[in-house]
Amino acid sequence: MPGGEGTVPAVPNDVVVGVDLGGTKLLAGAVDRDLRVHHRTRRTVVGIDQGELLDRCVAAVEETREAAPGEVRGVGFGIPCLIDQRTGVAVVAVNLSLAGVRFRDVMAERLGLPVWVDNDANLAALAEHRHGAARGTSEAVVLTIGTGIGGGLILRGEVYRGATGAGAELGHMVIDEDGPRCQGNCPNHGCLEAMASGTALARVARELATARPDSGLGRALSSGREVSGPLVTELAHDGDEAALEALRVVGRYLGVGLSSFANIFNPEVAVIGGGVIAAGELLLGPAREEMLARALPPSRDQMRVVPARFGHEAGMLGGATLAWEGVEATP
Amino acid sequence: MPGGEGTVPAVPNDVVVGVDLGGTKLLAGAVDRDLRVHHRTRRTVVGIDQGELLDRCVAAVEETREAAPGEVRGVGFGIPCLIDQRTGVAVVAVNLSLAGVRFRDVMAERLGLPVWVDNDANLAALAEHRHGAARGTSEAVVLTIGTGIGGGLILRGEVYRGATGAGAELGHMVIDEDGPRCQGNCPNHGCLEAMASGTALARVARELATARPDSGLGRALSSGREVSGPLVTELAHDGDEAALEALRVVGRYLGVGLSSFANIFNPEVAVIGGGVIAAGELLLGPAREEMLARALPPSRDQMRVVPARFGHEAGMLGGATLAWEGVEATP
Numbered sequence: 314m315p316g317g318e319g320t321v322p323a324v325p326n327d328v329v330v331g332v333d334l335g336g337t338k339l340l341a342g343a344v345d346r347d348l349r350v351h352h353r354t355r356r357t358v359v360g361i362d363q364g365e366l367l368d369r370c371v372a373a374v375e376e377t378r379e380a381a382p383g384e385v386r387g388v389g390f391g392i393p394c395l396i397d398q399r400t401g402v403a404v405v406a407v408n409l410s411l412a413g414v415r416f417r418d419v420m421a422e423r424l425g426l427p428v429w430v431d432n433d434a435n436l437a438a439l440a441e442h443r444h445g446a447a448r449g450t451s452e453a454v455v456l457t458i459g460t461g462i463g464g465g466l467i468l469r470g471e472v473y474r475g476a477t478g479a480g481a482e483l484g485h486m487v488i489d490e491d492g493p494r495c496q497g498n499c500p501n502h503g504c505l506e507a508m509a510s511g512t513a514l515a516r517v518a519r520e521l522a523t524a525r526p527d528s529g530l531g532r533a534l535s536s537g538r539e540v541s542g543p544l545v546t547e548l549a550h551d552g553d554e555a556a557l558e559a560l561r562v563v564g565r566y567l568g569v570g571l572s573s574f575a576n577i578f579n580p581e582v583a584v585i586g587g588g589v590i591a592a593g594e595l596l597l598g599p600a601r602e603e604m605l606a607r608a609l610p611p612s613r614d615q616m617r618v619v620p621a622r623f624g625h626e627a628g629m630l631g632g633a634t635l636a637w638e639g640v641e642a643t644p
Numbered sequence: 645m646p647g648g649e650g651t652v653p654a655v656p657n658d659v660v661v662g663v664d665l666g667g668t669k670l671l672a673g674a675v676d677r678d679l680r681v682h683h684r685t686r687r688t689v690v691g692i693d694q695g696e697l698l699d700r701c702v703a704a705v706e707e708t709r710e711a712a713p714g715e716v717r718g719v720g721f722g723i724p725c726l727i728d729q730r731t732g733v734a735v736v737a738v739n740l741s742l743a744g745v746r747f748r749d750v751m752a753e754r755l756g757l758p759v760w761v762d763n764d765a766n767l768a769a770l771a772e773h774r775h776g777a778a779r780g781t782s783e784a785v786v787l788t789i790g791t792g793i794g795g796g797l798i799l800r801g802e803v804y805r806g807a808t809g810a811g812a813e814l815g816h817m818v819i820d821e822d823g824p825r826c827q828g829n830c831p832n833h834g835c836l837e838a839m840a841s842g843t844a845l846a847r848v849a850r851e852l853a854t855a856r857p858d859s860g861l862g863r864a865l866s867s868g869r870e871v872s873g874p875l876v877t878e879l880a881h882d883g884d885e886a887a888l889e890a891l892r893v894v895g896r897y898l899g900v901g902l903s904s905f906a907n908i909f910n911p912e913v914a915v916i917g918g919g920v921i922a923a924g925e926l927l928l929g930p931a932r933e934e935m936l937a938r939a940l941p942p943s944r945d946q947m948r949v950v951p952a953r954f955g956h957e958a959g960m961l962g963g964a965t966l967a968w969e970g971v972e973a974t975p
Binding site: 395404450451452464468469473474475476477478479480481482483485486487488489490491498499500501502508566569570572573576577578579580581606607608609610611612615 | 726735781782783795799800804805806807808809810811812813814816817818819820821822829830831832833839897900901903904907908909910911912937938939940941942943946
């Protein structure tokens with residue numbers, strides 16, 4: 314394994330490959346030490362079995378490797394799974410057929426490269442901490458709000474994963490013990506994800522659309538459009554009061570969660586990314602206000618609430634960051 | 645300062661003084677390296693001003709020092725305050741007139757001994773981790789449930805304090821965003837402390853006593869007794885169904901909080917101490933059941949929920965543990 318021999322200094326053209334394996338598609342990038350992306354490869358991964366999925370991962374890395382400007386020193390994968398960091402095995406995989414796979418070892422063997430693996434939300438936190446909105450902090454909470462809410466924690470400057478790698482499921486902290494049932498394999502009620510995710514935003518917006526048929530949201534619903542998070546954000550930016558109200562409701566729930574994170578972690582920053590952050594301050598304003606009304610001093614005044622620097626490439630860039638740190642730590 | 649010169653090996657009779665400064669009383673103990681307590685000193689600290697409070701702290705340590713079997717190497721104080729660990733200043737003190745005091749430096753100067761300071765809940769966590777129910781774990785959540793709920797976190801084997809020392813306020817994690825207003829200086833609603841503390845237990849019990857006048861709880865209320873946590877526990881141990889129900893209600897709220905802690909921290913153990921743990925499994929049983937029904941695998945199955953080893957001396961013993969670790973880390 315080229316990266317395993319150590320003492321080889323990184324030369325300017327050296328790269329790693331960062332891979333974000335999502336529920337429906339895969340993005341790979343050849344990334345240099347300064348986080349510049351030299352080549353991108355995309356694949357769909359819908360409706361395929363485990364063997365084909367692993368084949369596509371290998372093919373995407375190989376294509377990226379051939380297009381890279383220099384030597385590929387290692388590969389960092391983000392996968393939407395709980396990973397047992399003691400073994401590199403994907404323990405719980407909701408959308409992908411990876412459960413039980415010794416993913417790290419299988420990929421390392423097939424690629425002939427050093428491989429590191431983490432879940433996508435932890436990698437988004439790593440990318441934001443090393444190169445983005447949480448740079449320079451010691452304690453940071455990073456939420457990736459899309460269909461669900463992924464959580465990543467930087468504690469004492471390093472990604473916190475818990476005893477076996479299953480930690481930092483911040484989206485599954487309860488904020489309303491009697492709230493709606495959560496999603497997917499989560500048996501809980503009133504989790505932050507059930508109250509403040511893109512899915513929750515769409516639910517709140519549908520209720521408001523029904524209650525206010527003359528609003529922009531109401532007209533969209535009656536014209537047969539799907540009331541989704543992106544539509545709510547679009548209408549809110551256009552000034553539709555119902556859409557703005559939907560973002561305020563969900564933003565306040567987010568703020569309840571942030572008040573708990575402030576009290577638990579006394580962090581310097583909470584970074585909010587994922588698709589829902591397209592709403593920007595229309596979401597973060599109410600969230601910040603609610604957090605400030607609820608959290609304890611001095612933590613509430615010490616925690617900034619800011620949008621993420623990295624968008625849909627956060628997982629890929631985090632995978633690359635993980636790989637670079639692994640390469641450099643390899644003796 | 646005797647402990648500051650370093651390279652002096654601990655001899656069997658050497659001790660440190662651990663001090664737990666509570667809202668109404670002070671407990672100091674001369675504690676050897678094996679956590680044996682050789683002498684205890686008690687003082688009340690009610691209704692006195694700052695100067696007198698500091699004088700009583702000094703006098704209690706001096707009395708303990710005179711009765712100690714050997715040299716006193718240092719002093720560890722637990723105080724019911726947020727402490728800015730960068731400066732040793734008590735930032736927020738709810739019950740005691742210590743806000744703004746450079747407590748660590750003032751005590752070190754007056755005692756002529758090395759002094760370490762932390763809040764009482766962090767010290768309970770330290771004692772449980774080094775010598776008690778969390779011994780041998782890497783990640784542990786420790787709750788001290790009394791009038792309020794104090795929180796302590798052991799993460800990667802060390803006490804977690806947050807960016808400035810204000811972290812681990814686990815009792816102020818929200819479990820019901822629309823729940824009752826919290827206590828003291830906490831502006832939040834539906835915190836774990838508002839739902840599952842001894843105060844919450846008494847509130848739930850009073851409601852049940854009113855609704856069920858023929859129960860043991862109801863008869864206690866109508867006979868003019870104060871429906872307090874200890875009374876509920878006493879009646880529950882006697883089999884009173886209303887008292888048992890009060891513990892079940894509060895235990896389930898505790899379990900909601902534990903499900904969040906399991907998902908956030910993926911810890912090996914949650915340790916429950918404080919006065920309310922006198923109810924034992926009558927509280928922990930419902931809590932564990934609720935946690936298991938809500939938390940994600942594999943974290944829910946990896947987190948044991950156990951009673952604390954140390955009771956009302958946890959803070960003093962934690963102070964002593966902190967002092968011993970400080971003495972041994974001093975070059």
